[in-house]
Amino acid sequence: MTEMFSTLYGQNEAQAPPGASSLGFGPGKPPPPLQQNQASMPGQMPPQLGDEGPALRKPGAMNEPFYLLRELPVGNELTGNTNLITHYNLEHAYNKFCGKKVKEKLSNFLPELPGMIDCPGTQDGSSLRSLIDKPPVCGNSFSPLTGALLTGFRLHTGPLPEQYRLMHIQPPKKKSKHKHKHHRPQDPLPQETPSDSDPKKKKKKRDDDPDRKKKKKDKKKKKNRHSPDHPGLAGSQPNSNSLR
Amino acid sequence: MAEKFDNLEEHLEKFIENIRQLGIIVSDFQPSSQAGLNQKLNFMISGLQDIEKCRQQLHEINVPLEVFEYIDQGRNPQLYTKECLERALARNEQVKGKIDTMTKFKSLLISELSKVFPEDMAKYKAIHGEDAPS
Numbered sequence: 001m002t003e004m005f006s007t008l009y010g011q012n013e014a015q016a017p018p019g020a021s022s023l024g025f026g027p028g029k030p031p032p033p034l035q036q037n038q039a040s041m042p043g044q045m046p047p048q049l050g051d052e053g054p055a056l057r058k059p060g061a062m063n064e065p066f067y068l069l070r071e072l073p074v075g076n077e078l079t080g081n082t083n084l085i086t087h088y089n090l091e092h093a094y095n096k097f098c099g100k101k102v103k104e105k106l107s108n109f110l111p112e113l114p115g116m117i118d119c120p121g122t123q124d125g126s127s128l129r130s131l132i133d134k135p136p137v138c139g140n141s142f143s144p145l146t147g148a149l150l151t152g153f154r155l156h157t158g159p160l161p162e163q164y165r166l167m168h169i170q171p172p173k174k175k176s177k178h179k180h181k182h183h184r185p186q187d188p189l190p191q192e193t194p195s196d197s198d199p200k201k202k203k204k205k206r207d208d209d210p211d212r213k214k215k216k217k218d219k220k221k222k223k224n225r226h227s228p229d230h231p232g233l234a235g236s237q238p239n240s241n242s243l244r
Numbered sequence: 245m246a247e248k249f250d251n252l253e254e255h256l257e258k259f260i261e262n263i264r265q266l267g268i269i270v271s272d273f274q275p276s277s278q279a280g281l282n283q284k285l286n287f288m289i290s291g292l293q294d295i296e297k298c299r300q301q302l303h304e305i306n307v308p309l310e311v312f313e314y315i316d317q318g319r320n321p322q323l324y325t326k327e328c329l330e331r332a333l334a335r336n337e338q339v340k341g342k343i344d345t346m347t348k349f350k351s352l353l354i355s356e357l358s359k360v361f362p363e364d365m366a367k368y369k370a371i372h373g374e375d376a377p378s
Contacts, residue, residue, distance in 0.1 A: 065364055065367075066364075066367070066368065066371070069371065069372075072372060079339070079343065080335070080336050080338070080339025080340050080342075080343060081339070081340050081343045081344075083336065084332065084336050085329070085332065085333055085336070090329065093325070093329065094329050094333070097322060097325050097326035097329055098326055098329055098330055102320055102322045102323055102326050103320055104319060104320060104323065105318060105319070105320060106315060106318045106319060106320055106321075108320055109320040109321060109322060112257070112260075113260065114260070114264045114267075117318065118318040119318055120316060120317055120318055121315070121316040121317075121318070122316065127312075127316040128312040128315055128316055129312055129313070129316055132309075132312070141293075141296075142289050142290075142292045142293045142296065143289070144286050144289050144290070145282070145285055145286055145289065150282045150285065153281060153282065153285060154278065155270065155273045155278075155281065156273065157273055157274055157275055158272070158273065159271065159272045160270060160271045160272070160273075165271060
């Protein structure tokens with residue numbers, strides 16, 4: 001077999017590349033020295049450290065010319081060959097989150113939550129990370145406040161100073177003014193005639209009315225001029241006759 | 245499972261709403277508001293008790309720490325889910341590509357080796373079978 005390789009690759013001496021020999025694929029190179037307690041067997045692969053792969057073939061099956069033969073992986077094992085999103089029935093989640101654009105801000109996820117929640121939590125010490133780093137004292141049960149304890153919560157009358165009015169601050173909401181305008185023509189609700197619903201058009205029509213009347217008048221005049229009953233036309237006829 | 249989350253969500257919403265109302269009372273406190281304030285404070289305690297009860301039901305739920313980072317940065321945690329799914333699909337496709345390439349390489353190698361070493365390959369096929377799983 002070594003001869004065949006050498007004839008194939010045009011080498012007189014079968015010399016494997018250093019990388020290959022170090023990996024144990026070299027043709028005839030001795031395996032690296034083993035530890036004293038490990039006995040090397042001819043035709044068997046030296047044990048590799050940290051290799052937890054499939055077990056080597058049984059010595060009986062490891063016939064020449066093969067060594068380093070291992071059991072092939074089991075065919076029905078779940079690998080990246082299958083679509084794992086489909087396998088775990090996550091298509092719905094994938095379409096939900098990846099099909100459309102997810103809004104960036106936290107307030108879009110929790111729109112009902114009062115206060116400015118889009119600011120980084122590290123700014124006001126409200127981060128969840130700080131809860132993990134410094135866990136609160138747990139274990140004590142919650143008991144309702146009795147009359148004596150409630151006296152500690154007597155407050156001064158009057159408004160709170162500005163810096164403590166965090167509850168009133170809300171993230172600015174986008175105005176949907178433009179959107180509303182764009183959707184207007186598609187709105188199936190208005191059943192009125194365009195002239196009734198649109199005041200601008202109505203006004204324009206009214207403005208146009210005098211011009212229209214003028215034009216109509218001019219047309220009428222022209223018609224009358226060309227009509228045989230028109231006095232101007234009757235007067236012109238003779239002139240044409242006179243030319244003949 | 246969903247009922248547990250719904251229960252917790254409901255309690256959290258009630259708690260937040262109570263805190264919001266408490267904030268309104270406190271923001272412009274009047275002497276007549278003291279009774280309402282006391283009531284709200286006790287509602288807060290009972291709300292915390294309810295949330296504490298939910299904790300036992302959700303003991304086995306694990307939340308990735310990265311989600312907390314998203315929330316701390318004021319970002320929508322659904323973006324984390326989205327990125328996870330996209331990453332998983334991309335990695336899935338990558339691995340599938342590698343497996344397909346290796347499968348092709350294997351069949352090509354076997355066919356080429358069979359031409360050059362027919363006897364050895366016959367032995368190999370006897371051990372591993374003709375259509376070994378890829």
